[in-house]
Amino acid sequence: MFRFIVRRLLVTIPTILVVISITWVLIKLAPGNFYSGEKPLPPAIEQVIREKYGLDKPWYEQYGKTMWSIIRHLDFGTSLRYQGQSVNTIIKRSLPVSAAVGILAYLLALVVGITFGSIAALKQNSKWDYGSMALAMLGISVPNFVLGPILVLIFSLGLYWLPSSRWGGFPSKNLILPVVTLSALYMAYIARLTRAGMLEVLRSDYIRTARAKGLSEREVVIRHALRGGLMPVISYTGPALAFLLTGTVVVERIFALPGLGNYFIQASLNRDEPLIIGIVAFIAITLLLMNLLVDIAYAYLDPRVRYQ
Amino acid sequence: MATEKKPEHDDFIHIGPEMAVAEADLLPEETGRFVHGTSLWRDAWRRLLKNKLAVFGLVVVVIITISSIVGPTLIKRVFGFTPDYIPSHDLKLTRSFPPFQGPDGEFSWAHPMGTDNAGRDQLARVLQGGQISLFVGILSTLVSLLIGVSYGAIAGYVGGRVDNVMMRIVDVLYSLPYVIVVIVLLSMFRSQTPRGQLILLFIAIGSVSWLTMARIVRGQVLSLKNQEFVLAARATGVSNARIIFRHLVPNTLGPVIVYATLTIPQIMLTEAFLSFLGFGVQAPLASWGSLAADGIQNIAIFPWQLIFPGVTMALTLFSLNFLGDGLRDALDPQMRTV
Amino acid sequence: MTSGPNGNLLEVKNLRTYFETDDGIVKAVDDITFRLKRGETLGIVGESGSGKSVTNLSIIRLIPSPPGKIVSGQVFFNGQDLLSLRDDALRKIRGRRIAMIFQDPMTSLNPFMKISRQLMEMTELHLGHTKAQARAHAIRMLETVGIPDARERADSYPHEFSGGMRQRVMIAMALSCEPELLIADEPTTALDVTIQAQILELIKKIKRETGTSVILITHDLGVVAGMTDHVIVMYAGKIFEQAPTKELFSVPGNPYTKGLLRSVPDPTAEQGKLYQIPGLPPDVAHLKPGCPFAQRCDYTQDICRREFPPFVQLNADHHSLCHFAREVYSESGGTPV
Numbered sequence: 001m002f003r004f005i006v007r008r009l010l011v012t013i014p015t016i017l018v019v020i021s022i023t024w025v026l027i028k029l030a031p032g033n034f035y036s037g038e039k040p041l042p043p044a045i046e047q048v049i050r051e052k053y054g055l056d057k058p059w060y061e062q063y064g065k066t067m068w069s070i071i072r073h074l075d076f077g078t079s080l081r082y083q084g085q086s087v088n089t090i091i092k093r094s095l096p097v098s099a100a101v102g103i104l105a106y107l108l109a110l111v112v113g114i115t116f117g118s119i120a121a122l123k124q125n126s127k128w129d130y131g132s133m134a135l136a137m138l139g140i141s142v143p144n145f146v147l148g149p150i151l152v153l154i155f156s157l158g159l160y161w162l163p164s165s166r167w168g169g170f171p172s173k174n175l176i177l178p179v180v181t182l183s184a185l186y187m188a189y190i191a192r193l194t195r196a197g198m199l200e201v202l203r204s205d206y207i208r209t210a211r212a213k214g215l216s217e218r219e220v221v222i223r224h225a226l227r228g229g230l231m232p233v234i235s236y237t238g239p240a241l242a243f244l245l246t247g248t249v250v251v252e253r254i255f256a257l258p259g260l261g262n263y264f265i266q267a268s269l270n271r272d273e274p275l276i277i278g279i280v281a282f283i284a285i286t287l288l289l290m291n292l293l294v295d296i297a298y299a300y301l302d303p304r305v306r307y308q
Numbered sequence: 309m310a311t312e313k314k315p316e317h318d319d320f321i322h323i324g325p326e327m328a329v330a331e332a333d334l335l336p337e338e339t340g341r342f343v344h345g346t347s348l349w350r351d352a353w354r355r356l357l358k359n360k361l362a363v364f365g366l367v368v369v370v371i372i373t374i375s376s377i378v379g380p381t382l383i384k385r386v387f388g389f390t391p392d393y394i395p396s397h398d399l400k401l402t403r404s405f406p407p408f409q410g411p412d413g414e415f416s417w418a419h420p421m422g423t424d425n426a427g428r429d430q431l432a433r434v435l436q437g438g439q440i441s442l443f444v445g446i447l448s449t450l451v452s453l454l455i456g457v458s459y460g461a462i463a464g465y466v467g468g469r470v471d472n473v474m475m476r477i478v479d480v481l482y483s484l485p486y487v488i489v490v491i492v493l494l495s496m497f498r499s500q501t502p503r504g505q506l507i508l509l510f511i512a513i514g515s516v517s518w519l520t521m522a523r524i525v526r527g528q529v530l531s532l533k534n535q536e537f538v539l540a541a542r543a544t545g546v547s548n549a550r551i552i553f554r555h556l557v558p559n560t561l562g563p564v565i566v567y568a569t570l571t572i573p574q575i576m577l578t579e580a581f582l583s584f585l586g587f588g589v590q591a592p593l594a595s596w597g598s599l600a601a602d603g604i605q606n607i608a609i610f611p612w613q614l615i616f617p618g619v620t621m622a623l624t625l626f627s628l629n630f631l632g633d634g635l636r637d638a639l640d641p642q643m644r645t646v
Numbered sequence: 647m648t649s650g651p652n653g654n655l656l657e658v659k660n661l662r663t664y665f666e667t668d669d670g671i672v673k674a675v676d677d678i679t680f681r682l683k684r685g686e687t688l689g690i691v692g693e694s695g696s697g698k699s700v701t702n703l704s705i706i707r708l709i710p711s712p713p714g715k716i717v718s719g720q721v722f723f724n725g726q727d728l729l730s731l732r733d734d735a736l737r738k739i740r741g742r743r744i745a746m747i748f749q750d751p752m753t754s755l756n757p758f759m760k761i762s763r764q765l766m767e768m769t770e771l772h773l774g775h776t777k778a779q780a781r782a783h784a785i786r787m788l789e790t791v792g793i794p795d796a797r798e799r800a801d802s803y804p805h806e807f808s809g810g811m812r813q814r815v816m817i818a819m820a821l822s823c824e825p826e827l828l829i830a831d832e833p834t835t836a837l838d839v840t841i842q843a844q845i846l847e848l849i850k851k852i853k854r855e856t857g858t859s860v861i862l863i864t865h866d867l868g869v870v871a872g873m874t875d876h877v878i879v880m881y882a883g884k885i886f887e888q889a890p891t892k893e894l895f896s897v898p899g900n901p902y903t904k905g906l907l908r909s910v911p912d913p914t915a916e917q918g919k920l921y922q923i924p925g926l927p928p929d930v931a932h933l934k935p936g937c938p939f940a941q942r943c944d945y946t947q948d949i950c951r952r953e954f955p956p957f958v959q960l961n962a963d964h965h966s967l968c969h970f971a972r973e974v975y976s977e978s979g980g981t982p983v
Contacts, residue, residue, distance in 0.1 A: 015480055023492055030496030125712075141626035143577055145584045145597070146618035149604050157608050205753040211708055212748075213768055213819070214741030216734075223767075227758045246487045250581050254604065264488070265585060268495035276492060283485045303803045304757055 005296065012288045017067070019284045020277055024066060027273050028059065034080045034271040053080065066277070076278035081270045087278035090263060095282075098259035100170050102248050104179045106240070109186035114233065117194025121202065121229070122221065132191055139188025144247055148181040148254045165256040178255045182247050186240055190233055198229035231302065238294045242287060355638040362634020368627035372620075376438030379431075387418055389429040391436040392592035402427035404610045421616045424602060434617050437596040438624070440589060444509055445576040449568050451514040452575075456521025457564060461556060463522070464529030465548070475526065478519050486516045487578075494587035502593045509588050513578055517571060524567055528560040562639045569632040573625045580621060596621040654722070655827060655859050656682040656705070661719035663697075663704045666712070670931040674700040674714070676883040682827070682876075687853065687860040689874035689891065691867060691906070695927050697883040698863045702829045706740050723827070742772040745820035749832040751812035755804040761788075761815055762800040768822040787818040791848060810841035814848065821852060828852075829861045834869065846873055867910050871895060876963075879903050882928055882938035885957075889964040897980035899958075899966035901943045904974065937969070945970050959983075 035041065035049050050056045054065065069075045076087035116136075120129040155177065156164035168174035201207060202225055210224045211217075249261035256262075260279055267275040356362055384390055395401040401411055405423045407430075410416035421430035463474040490512040499505050532538065533556065541550075582588035583597030590598065596617045603614030663675040675697045682688045692698045703709050705721050705728065721728040723744065728736060748754040756764060765787060766780035775783060781800075788796035791814040804812055813833060820828060830849065834842035846869060853860060862873055870877055870891065877894045879887040879902065887900040898904050905923040925942035928934075936951040937943070943950065949969050958971035960982045968974060972982045 011480070015484070019484060019489065023489060026489075026492050026496050137626060137629060138622075141573075141629055142622040143580055143597075143600075143618075143625070145581060145600050145604075146614070146622060149600075149607050149614050150618070153607060153611055205748060205750060206756040208708060209746075209748060209754045209816075210756070212706065212740055212746040214737045214739070214771060215767070216737060224756055224759070228756075242485065242487075245485060246581070249491075250584065253585065265491070268491055269586070271496075280485070280488055280492065283488055287485050302758070304805050 004299075005292070008292050008295075012285075012292070015288065016281060016284050017071075020067070020070065020281050021063075023277055023280045024063065024273075027271065027276060028062075030271070034273065066274075070277075070281070076281070077274035079267075079272055079275045081267070081272045081275070087274050090275060091260065091278055091282055094258055094260045094263050096170070097167060097257055098248050098252065098261060101175065101178050101182060101251065101257065101259065102244055104175065105183035105247075106186060106244060108179060109183040109190050110233075112183075113187045113190025114194050114230070117191040118198055118221075118226075118229075120191070120195040121198035124199065129195075133195070136188040136191045139184045139191075142184070144181050144185060145250050145254060147184055148177070148251060151177050151181060152254075165254075167257050174255075178251050178257060181254070182244070182251045185247065186244070189236065189240070193232045193236055194230065197232040198225060201225045201229040204228075227301075231298070234294065234298055234301065238291045241290050241294075245283060245287070352635075352638040356634050359634040359637060361630045362638070365627035365630030365634065368623065369631060372438060372624050372627070373442060376435050376442055379435035380439070383429065383432045383435070387429070389432050391428065391432040391594055393428060393432075395427045404606065404613065406610070406612055407616075422610070422612045424613055425606065425610075430613070430616055433594040433599060434596070434620050436594045437599055437617060438620065440506070440593065440595045441576045441579060441621070441624070444506065444513070444579045445572045448510055448514045448517060448575045448579075449571045451510065452518040452521055452571065453564070453568055455514075456518035457525050457560075459518065460522035460525030460527075461529050461553070461560070464526035465533055465556060467530075467533075471526070475523075478522055481516070482519050490516065491582070491585070491587055494582065498587075498590075502589070505589050505593065509579055509582065512582075513575055517575060521564070521567060521571070524563050525560050528563060529556050532556055532559055566632065566636040566639055569628065569635050573628040573632070576621075576625065576628075653683060654681045655684040655686075655724065656861075657720075657722040658701075658705065659720045659722070661701065661704055661721065662717040663700050663709060663714060664717050665714045667931065672931045673883050673933070674930065675704060678719075678880075678883075678885055680878055680885065680888060682859055682861065684826075684859055685857050686876060687862060687874045689870040689877045690861065690863045690880060691865065691870055691877060692880035693865060693927050695882075695930060696880040697930075698880050699831055701880070702746070702831055702861060702863060705829065706744055706746065707736060708746075738772070741768055741820075741825070742823045743825050744827045744829065745823070745825040746829045746831065747813070747816045747820045747833055750836045751809060751816050752804070752836075754816060755812060757804055760801050760803060761807075765800075765815075765819050765822055768819060772823045783822065784818075787822055788815070790821075790852075791815070791818045792844075793818070809837050810844060813837060813841075813845050817845075817848060817852070821856075821858070824856065825858065827859045827861065829863075831863045832865070833862075835864070835866070842869075849873070867906060879906070882930055882933065884938070884967060885965075886939070886968070887964075887966045889960075893964055893980075897975060897978040899960045899964060899971050899975035899978065899980065899982075900968050901945045901970075901974055902939050903966075904978070905942075905944070945974065 033055075035046075041049075047056075054062060057065075066077070069077065074088075076091075079085050079087055079090060082090065116132040120132040123129055152164045155162045162177055163174050164177070166174060202221075207220060207225055210220045215223070245261075248259065249265060251257070252259045252262040253265060260283070263275065264279045264283075266272075267279065380391060401423075402425075403423070404425050404427075405411070405419055407420055407422045408415055408417070409422070410418065419429050419431065421434060423429055424433070459474065459478075463471045493512055494508055497508060499508055538556070546554075579588055579595065580597030580600070583590075583595040584601045586598075586601065588597060589595040599617035600614055600621075603610075603617060607614050658681070659679050661675055661678045662673070665672040665674055678697075678701060680688070690698045690701065700709065700714075704716050705723075707716065707728065709716060716729060719729065723739065728739065731739075755761075762781060762784050765784035766775070766777065769775040769780045769783050770777070785796050785800055788800060793799060793811060793814055799807075804815070807815065817833075828849075833849070834845050837845065849860065849862075850873065852858060860873075862869070864870060874891045877887075877889060877891050878885050879894070879900065881902055887894065887898065887903045889899070894903065895907065898907060902923075908921045909923060911920055923942055928938050928941070934951075936953060937946075937955045940946050940950040945968075947969070953969070955967050955969045955971075957965055957967050959965050960971060960975050960980065962983075964975075964980075966975065975982050
């Protein structure tokens with residue numbers, strides 16, 4: 001187990017460096033730059049800017065400098081657009097926003113999804129089952145950038161119950177619509193996964209044995225069926241996190257939340273090189289770490305895998 | 309077990325694809341009829357048709373596809389608008405009308421979905437959005453199919469070290485925040501021409517969606533490659549490439565088709581949100597995503613600008629998903645994981 | 647311990663269990679009646695699809711309820727009709743007084759739970775043991791069934807045991823609460839021949855030591871010969887013959903039984919081809935009128951295809967479902983009463 005973790009970490013680090021490098025290359029290759037506006041700048045001024053930001057040095061020097069300061073101090077530099085703010089500061093400031101929305105959304109998805117998926121499996125072919133699965137299908141099919149505004153239309157502009165945008169700190173009513181919008185897709189997926197997983201487990205021989213032992217249906221489900229039935233949901237967490245990231249980007253845009261996603265989009269549009277690289281690196285690290293955690297959890301939970 | 313069919317098909321007893329009973333085992337007086345095995349496809353098609361939701365999905369998808377392809381031309385013929393036509397000659401017309409309304413509030417057939425802020429007909433734009441979404445969706449899926457199937461088949465067949473390395477690459481790529489990199493890519497290389505935008509989208513989306521397909525195909529090939537028909541082909545001297553592509557791949561078609569049908573909506577969704585964020589398709593081209601983005605701006609006063617593209621997109625995805633589910637149940641009921 | 651009338655531990659009367667499928671109603675068990683005396687071993691023999699497993703699942707009402715349903719009948723266990731009991735009363739009997747072991751020990755044990763836990767669950771539930779008591783009891787049971795190093799291995803998971811060991815664990819689990827009846831559904835079919843013998847010996851030993859009554863389901867006549875007191879032969883959801891074991895083997899009264907006996911390869915006989923009953927078992931969803939075995943039977947006559955055969959009593963303990971039961975019986979050497 002320990003060796004497994006170490007091996008994974010060893011693979012992770014070069015991977016991240018590769019991702020950073022690719023991003024860096026893409027930015028450098030792109031036409032245009034961060035300081036151009038509507039009119040081209042007079043060459044003298046342009047020269048000064050380029051000198052200030054080290055853009056006149058040869059590419060390998062720039063690459064080396066960037067990578068070195070990242071590897072050495074985890075210093076991603078200063079934002080080109082947001083004057084004077086270091087990338088690390090910006091990330092630190094915007095991370096809690098994204099994290100709050102993302103984590104809450106996934107927790108909500110887990111709770112609602114597992115509950116309805118289990119009910120659907122236990123009452124197969126009843127109206128609970130058909131109803132849940134129909135709703136789940138809707139959840140998968142309605143894109144979050146459609147669902148969000150519709151929810152805003154109903155709950156903010158129509159009923160005046162909830163604010164339609166902006167960040168209101170944590171916790172606040174501003175969180176509700178973004179979290180619900182973001183979690184809809186995952187709720188649906190998890191419900192379906194749970195239902196399928198539970199149905200399969202409930203059909204298996206060892207559940208029959210459990211019943212033959214005289215356990216009540218409740219005990220059979222909770223003690224025996226859930227463990228196996230939820231495995232697909234756990235292994236889904238890995239890919240789900242990746243999708244969650246992209247979902248967060250959209251949701252932050254719609255609801256004007258000052259999170260990582262929103263900053264990332266802005267940085268991309270502004271060609272703010274240090275900020276782009278910083279956020280990309282951060283996201284890559286988070287993703288890889290989370291995937292590792294999920295794999296560890298999965299191995300821990302399935303004894304057949306554990307003892308390999 | 310023999311299943312009896314309705315009188316019209318009285319000459320056959322359909323036994324499922326796995327159960328081919330040798331005629332010698334069935335006494336003639338028992339059956340008095342011929343035994344006819346069904347192919348996997350016929351059986352699957354029957355099962356699919358029985359599934360009403362899947363049929364509904366199929367019908368809707370077909371309708372939307374046809375409308376998208378034919379619609380804009382029809383509208384041009386009948387009403388004279390194209391998706392990007394701005395009636396700039398008449399200021400009264402360059403604003404957003406609600407559905408079925410004319411410039412003075414009267415009922416009008418001209419704009420069943422209303423118009424956007426510049427007076428462009430929404431229906432034409434939504435249909436064009438359909439064109440683009442379906443185009444990107446299907447083409448990207450095909451590309452990812454080609455790459456994924458070849459990659460996976462080769463990895464699975466060759467096995468050993470090569471397989472290990474190939475799959476490691478897939479694993480690493482899979483765990484990357486590729487959408488983020490894609491966004492960077494798209495934001496750096498924005499194109500002004502519609503063609504350029506679409507090509508960029510293809511490259512971006514196609515380069516990542518082949519991963520899961522490769523995994524699925526590899527898994528299938530691994531389990532198939534030790535079966536007898538492969539041994540037989542090898543023994544008669546068939547070249548490896550032929551074995552892979554003529555023998556193994558056709559046998560993996562089941563899961564591949566199912567996965568492809570499920571990939572199309574995913575890709576459409578990806579294109580939509582990329583366009584929504586501004587990185588995909590831009591005006592004057594209309595994609596459902598970019599229409600939604602425009603629509604959100606005015607949602608308080610002109611909600612139809614968002615609702616129509618949104619609902620159309622949801623409906624299409626809905627149908628595709630049902631169809632995909634139905635296909636999966638029909639081709640292999642045991643494959644159901646979601 | 648009470649007994650039902652006639653000292654029978656178990657009396658199954660006119661049991662009917664049907665399944666609703668897309669193809670129609672499958673009458674998996676169609677009007678079965680039999681009894682089991684305390685301390686006896688009853689064998690239920692039949693090909694796949696004959697209804698033998700469904701019979702046993704019906705006894706403790708483990709039939710998956712759609713699509714299956716116990717349509718009618720009674721199952722008297724110690725005088726109590728299990729089919730009319732409330733769920734919570736039935737659960738007290740399951741595992742505690744009637745225990746069941748299944749065919750495939752790999753899939754019948756929970757792969758995510760330690761063996762000790764799965765055993766302890768039984769006694770904690772039914773006997774009110776504390777954790778410590780349950781654990782000690784579990785280890786004792788494992789030792790009884792012959793698991794070496796029981797104390798250390800108790801905390802392992804099922805996949806760490808071999809097939810034979812797993813079946814022993816199942817038996818240990820089933821016997822934890824000293825049930826009065828053990829139902830063994832093809833306990834050795836999934837195991838190697840040598841392990842089969844060991845498991846059967848184990849079951850015999852337990853019978854001797856605890857006096858548990860056993861119902862043994864199998865398709866293997868050899869197993870039946872060595873283990874059982876009485877045998878029931880099932881076909882297409884019906885009992886075709888029932889008799890004390892010795893009698894069934896020496897003087898069978900039913901063509902199907904004779905066919906089965908002929909199919910057992912005899913290493914001493916000089917045989918060209920191995921005998922096999924011609925044809926296939928019928929489609930139980932679409933049974934034709936008359937005897938379900940008519941197509942494959944050596945003794946078939948017109949009447950067999952038209953009329954359903956009667957249940958003929960050949961002597962006090964021996965019944966056969968056949969139009970020509972007496973003839974077949976006499977042919978085998980028996981004297982019908």
